[in-house]
Amino acid sequence: MKETGYLPLVTDFAKTLPFYVATIGTSTEKTIWRPKGIGDHQLLFTVEGSGHGIVEGKECMFKKGDIFYLPPNHPHDYSPALPAWKTAWMTFSGTAVKDVVPNKGGVYRGGEKMKEWFDALCVLPKNETWQEISSVLLYRFLLRLRVSSFSEGGTSVNEAAKKLSGAVAFMEENSSRPLTLGEIAKAALVSEGQLCRLFRLAYSMRPMEFLHMLRIRRAKQMLSEKRHVPVGTVGKLSGFDSPAYFGYLFRKHEGMTPGEYRRLY
Template identity: 30%
Template sequence: MILPILLNRTRLLPIYVVGMGGHEHQERIIRRCGFQGYQVLYCMGGSGILKIENEEHDIQRGDAFFFRPDVPHEYYPIEAPWCVKWIVFMGNAVESIVDYMGFGKSEVFHLHSLEDFDIQVSAVSDMFWCDDPDKEIKTSMLMYKLLIKMGECKNNTPQPSGLSQNEKYEKLSPVIEMLKTRYQEDLGLDDMAEAIGVTTNHLCRLFHQVYDTTPLKYLTHLRLNMAKYYLCSPKNMKVKEVAAAVGFKDPSYFCAVFKKAEGVTPDDFRRINAF
């Protein structure tokens, strides 16, 4: 078990390890007020039950569970020995990182490879205890990689809808390809929904689950990104030419949308970003 004494400079890092360890014979844990840090636990053998957010989860070998600070929970073995390892982390950017990755207050997911995940956790421990003068920031980097691995595993875990997050990405890939290659055209929801054989309502719901936005807002985002490329290109295109090139029929509307998104007009953007 590792419960490090943290240096003041360590707390400046976006993510840092607070503690890590494991139990070959995990006993019942009840935390009615939750835990003080972000924690992920994973099962190396046996099985147990996790009770959290009014739900009960069966935790088998290769399963992992995560919870944020102050989330009440309970877990206990049902097939002994229940071998569990864990790592606790904090940091001034952790909340934003787990939000970005789509983690809720708690998550249960299956690891792609228990052995590989365990090796990554061991690498965090080894780095923390080595003599490298930069070990704190390197430990932070390894913890970031571990979070990415957790996100990948979570996205492959089937959701109540029956599809994992990755399967939803794949379902929408023809729509994304259409938007990337035909952004200059007058595309509507019907065109996008037809590309994957669903209704427009289903398309919007699926799109929001994956990208946290609407298909039309995503299309506008693509168009504005291309507009910035054209504005900074050596071709020195007129604003109305840029607007037409990225799918805006009305240059005035293009300028209004651009300024709302970027905070400056297209001409000012070109001037500020000139090289």
């Protein structure tokens, strides 16, 4: 693997972007010790060989295909376990990065496609448009990692969503009637605690918040398609027993009352 490196010019404009690349390259790793970390987010992808280091106070191995993520200013050290530990690496930042990366450092599996996505960034023309185009590609890159590789307790976003497919179908079919957390957990074949963890991982919300969104969506359809049905009845048919609570949640999600929504749509 030919070693490469690129240090783009990070302008004040670049720092206003949701995502921007600070450094990017490939290398044969040596022993690194950074007691205070670095100021940007960091990703290393093992292309060949293996390495080992300390992540969150635990000793870890970095095998081929593994993704090593570190947040900013995070103490770390790592070394090659074999003579040739070859990596593709990137440091990055941006105003929206924290919304798509894990809260803490870790080693994540399933990064086989990372090199392909990484190469798409590396081959961009190094001109005045690089920072803008790379921002778009970096967002796609991180979003793919979030969905397929970044995980909590060994479960990725994709895996969590698949495990919840039965629960989501059950909620969609029964959203117009009262539902308990136990009923939803039973549909997913998991405990109530596991259900909440999976919803947080897959959708960044609690199960009942997800149910509220389904009910609001149902109400929006009825408000625009069945204009003769009174607003209060729409709320009840959508699964809300209280007209006041229906109005409160609708305004919270849509920024307007059900009546205002009906007049607009």
